[in-house]
Amino acid sequence: MKIDKRGWLLLVGILVMLSSPHSQAFWGNENKIKTAVFLSPKFVLGPGSVENRFYYNIDFPKGHIALKSFNAEVIDEAGNPVPLHETYLHHWAVARYFLRKGVEVLNINDRKKLNSSDYISARNSGICQVDSDVVQYFGLGSETRKTATHVPDPYGIEVGNPAEIPDGFEEKWLLNVHAIDTRGVEDKMGCTECRCDLYNVTEDEYGRPLRPDYKGGFLCCYDHAQCRVKQGFESVRRNLYLRYTVKWVDMDTSVVPAKIYILDITDGWKRSSNSTGVNSEHSCKVEYEIEPCRATELADNGCIDTRRISLDMPFGGYVIYGVAHQHAGGSGSALYREDGQLLCSSIPTYGDGEEAGNEAGYIVGMTTCYPQPGTVKISKGETLILESNYSSIRHHTGVMGLFYILVADELPKPMNTFYTLVQSQTQDSIILLTILWAGVALMGVVTVIAVAIHYKLKRQAVEHVGLPKMEAKSKPGCCNPVKKSGPVSMDHVLLALRETKEERDLRIRSLFNFFDAANAGFLDYAQIEKGLSALQIPAEYKYANDLLKVCDANRDGRVEYYEFKRYMDDKELELYRIFQAIDVEHNGCILPEELWDALVKAGIQIDDEELARFVEHVDKDNNGIITFEEWRDFLLLYPHEATIENIYHHWERVCLVDIGEQAVIPEGISKQVKRSKYFIAGGIAGAASRTATAPLDRLKVVLQVQTTRASILPAVKKILKEDGLIGFFRGNGLNVVKVAPESAIKFYAYELLKNIIGDSMGEKKGDIGAAGRLVAGGAAGAVAQSAIYPLDLVKTRLQTCASEGGRAPKLGKLTKDIWVQEGPRAFYKGLTPSLLGIIPYAGIDLAVYETLKDFSRTYILEDSGALGATCVYPLQVIRTRLQAQPSTSADAYKGMSDVFWRTFRNEGCRGFYKGLFPNLLKVVPAASITYMVYEAMKKSLELD
Structure with a gap:
């Protein structure tokens, strides 16, 4: 099958145009996303042990940037992900701070020794009080591997802005990792929920007694705490790391800043007359306890613990992203307006296997919401309802109900007049889209026709099926009746072509030499195939193997000139006989009505449209009749018997090129008795093509x-x-x-x-x-x-x-x-x-x-x-x-x-x-496979 290189260059040009930044206003943000993967400092865990440490001055992207996503997971020294049923990732969090230049902080002890004037916490924009534990820019837990954290374009979380960094300070980042090794412990879920009895803890890590009603939480599974391990269980301590991935873009005018707000279901906020902004009234405890339900509750609500809290928003803007953080037992969280309108929901996904990212019984992902920009707007002072749901079939301790939302103060500015048109015509967008794509389709048609005209002009010096131009003595369009009686012989052929024997021999020798480009003196399969390709004969017209067989009289795998000459003699005589049989008026040319009669007699029903296309395909000079020269040029290299039925099927190649989008209507078989077989052949070819691609x-x-x-x-x-x-x-x-x-x-x-x-x-x-x-x-x-x-x-x-x-x-x-x-x-x-x-x-x-x-x-x-x-x-x-x-x-x-x-x-x-x-x-392999299988099926179904 000939593939037009210039056509493909045209397609490449379209792709280049689509991907090139001709106008940032039109194409959108061309700011490239950058990615960096970092490792936390090493931490060592043995069976039942806990890591809950703060790492200061961690590796993090530098400069004035816009953060696009965070991801993290626990890995071993070989870089393999560690499953949750071995090391449970209770949570990880990253936070930003400003440190006075020349001051060094490596751990929490260094941090406590600092003067308060040397360290400034650059917390998120949430409403929890300043001294709460909810200061992180982002963080998740066991669900981190399968939770989308990407900030949609053109938004980003702006950091590193020189204008925000106090004089004499540097921007730094800290990482908190809370991981629990549950290998060999008595109760895996109990250890992950930090139940105090499993840790044998009655005091917090600072030696302060715990409340008698405090059953569990992070106060009991602090750094270096130990959960009870089954008697006799032994295992090695392991070196582990938190591998965290950060994606960002350089901050520029194309990025719309978005702020991080973290809402907490445990917020003990109460409205007061002068309550505005972030203040001490928003006391976020972060964790809470789920008491087991009673039998009556199981029948009433399926044992679901639902907590709701009303929060007055001291900020306003457009919500562009939201995700909840819950622990095992969680069944989802949501954010509503006071009237009950759902703004954003986040539902947990639980694993059902053993491998990392699909651990049975653990939350391995949280769904996220990406509202259509501009559709979810929060007004300053508006009251929102935060809801957190947990299963209460069993007792849960230390669970969380956080909800992260990204809020942009404003929407991006319109990029061009087209955007303005779309925005202002939302109600009529169906009409707009129809007009738009109709225009695109028209451009496609114009492009195809332009390419067609280019090649039509180029082909004026080439025969209809690609044979080299042969000198004809008859004027185009003139019939050349042969007035010679007797059986058909080569003399009749010479008269019909107005050639002498020498001229004909020279023509055949020239054709042989055309195939024998290497001057080998013979033709083999490769030369014939190459010659047919050089003649630009489509793949469905190529019969290289059959042509070799019919020419190779002595079956030695090669065609000498005398064998080629004998084939030409026999073929031209054969073609002249059938030409004469169709030309019932014996005027030296085939008229459309004569061809119609011959096809009908052969059992082929064809309508006027198909007949016209058949004639036009053979008729090189487009004068409405077929001369013997045109007839010969069309069929000379066709190696099969030249019956009228075979000739018709040689012309009629059903085009079922299937690229997997839509079935193409088969043309040219509408009235044939073998139509069902063509459907079978086309169906199998389409199936093979779709499977291959x-x-x-x-x-x-x-x-x-x-x-x-x-x-x-x-x-x-x-x-x-x-x-x-x-x-x-x-x-x-x-x-x-x-x-x-x-x-x-x-x-x-x-x-x-x-x-x-x-x-x-x-x-x-x-x-x-x-x-x-x-x-x-x-x-x-x-x-x-x-x-x-x-x-x-x-x-x-x-x-x-x-x-x-x-x-x-x-x-x-x-x-x-x-x-x-x-x-x-x-x-x-x-x-x-x-x-x-x-x-x-x-x-x-x-x-x-x-x-x-x-x-x-x-x-x-x-x-x-x-x-x-x-x-x-x-x-x-x-x-x-x-x-x-x-x-x-x-x-x-x-x-x-x-x-x-x-x-x-x-x-x-x-x-x-x-x-x-x-x-x-898909297009070229689909077409190639379709034709290959289709041709094979046609032979199997005896359609050739």
Whole structure:
């Protein structure tokens, strides 16, 4: 299959344009995210021991920056993640402080010895009192491995601002790590909840007696405390580290600062007449106790301990991120307005395995909320309700109910007039999007036609199927009847071509030399294959192996000139005989009606449109008739028997190039008795193609749903880590199952609509034109897409939902959950943008393909498909995001316009092209595999 290099250069140019920072205002923030991985100082833990230490002046990014995310986990000396059932990460936290230059602080003891004027705590912006324990910028616990902490673009947590650092001071960072080694302990959960009886503790680490009612908490599992270990259990002490990862960007005008506010369910705040700002009235105790429920409560509320607290906000702004921190037993936390409107919720995920990140019985992740910017605004002085829920089936000590929110004082300034238009026309965004993508599709069509014109001009000196131009004595368009009687002989052929024997010998020798580029004196398979490629004969017309077999009379694997000459003699005689049989008027040319009669006699039913395309494909000078020279040039290198049926099928190559998005309507077989066999061949070819390119499809979908900065390598690593190699084929079964019904529905709908359009034009079997094909193809695609859309949605959910314990979700359970939790309408989420993409996609694929006819078959078959896919790709991203997100999630998209606005606002235009690269990579292998399998199936089904 010939791949047009200039077409691909055009696509590369589009990709470069999309990725280049021509205008920061248009493309969004080009500030590159930087990543650094650090290790805490070493800490040593043995069975039952505790580490709860503060490390000062830790490694941390320097300069005036905007923090984008924090992540952390406990690892051993080999760098391997340590599972929670061995070392429980109670919590980790990072905090900022300012230290006078020349003063050194390495540990908490150094900190206590300092003068108060040498150390300034740069706490978060929360409302807990200054001397509380909630001073960190960020921190989590056991859930840290699977909790998203990314700050959405264009926001960031500003630090290192020289204007905020007092004169004579430096900005520093400290790290608090609270880890408990639970190997061999009597009660793992009891140790992780810091139950005082398991630690044999009655005093805190400073020797102060504990309250009699204090059953457990961090006062009992302080640094170097020891939880009871089973008698006789022995194990080595281990060197461990906290590996923490920080991502940031350089602070500039494109970054909108966001502040960290930490709310605490234990806040003992009470409103007073002069209560404003951060003050001593907000006493945050951080931890609390869950008493076990009674039997009556189990029946009433399922034994759920629900704590609620009302908090007056001394600040205002826009919430852009939220996440809760809970301990084992937690069932979720939420933030509401006074009227009950949910602002943000965070639900824990519990593990069910043994490996790190999926430990059974432990919270291994917390869901996060990313509200659409501008939709969740807190007013200064507004009262919010914080809620924290825990299971109270059993007693819990030392649990927490913190809620982190990021709040921006203002929204980003409009980037351009287009943004302003989108923002001001939210109610009419569907119309706006339709106009926008129609324009994009039109640009794609214009681009394809421009490339077509370029190559049409280039090919004026080349034969229709790529054979070198042969001198013909007859004028173009003139018939050349042969007035010689008797059986068909070479003399008839010479007369029909107006060649002498010497001229013909020279022509055949020239053709042989063309294939024998190495001057070897013979032809082998490689030379024939190379020659056919040089002639720019499409892959579906290549018969290199068959041509070698039919020419190689002595079966020695090579073709001498005399063998090649004999084949040419036999072939031209064969072609002349059938030419004469079709030319019933014996006027030296084949008229369309003569070709029609011959096809009908051979059992091939063909309509006027298909007949016209057949004639035009053979008719080089486009005068409406076929001369013997044109007939010969079209079939000379066709090695099979030249029956009218074989000749027709040589021309008719059903184009089922399947790149996994939409089935392409098979043209040219609409009235044939072998139609079902073509569907079988096409279906199997499509299935093979989709399976072979399934890894690229999975990668594309994974990238499409990423709302943060996404790149290919991390996505590949994530898939491999979660599911292994088999993960790349997740959802492929449904993708393959879609082929047959989608193709059948689309084909029959197209045939029906084509006839209806033809009738409305007054010509039942006439050419409906490019516009008619666009309407028929687009409408047929919409019908087929609507019919199989639930399968497409389930496939997307299957490809994007997280693995549970290294196992992919079960198809049946996933489908049932969608039906039960979201209702039947959920199976059609994203259908609108999908249908909007049908017209330009099918229009480019059908109208351009059909209008350019053999030209697009020869040159830009794959490229036009790639261009079509590129033009409608933003709609595909919108569709995929709607499909992938459950309706029940707190930050669920409200519709197509919501996806468009949020994507454009947070990710810029490039957000609409995430996953485009693997999508384009599918085109060529998909086309190649489809043709290869399709040709093999045609031979198996005796369609050749």
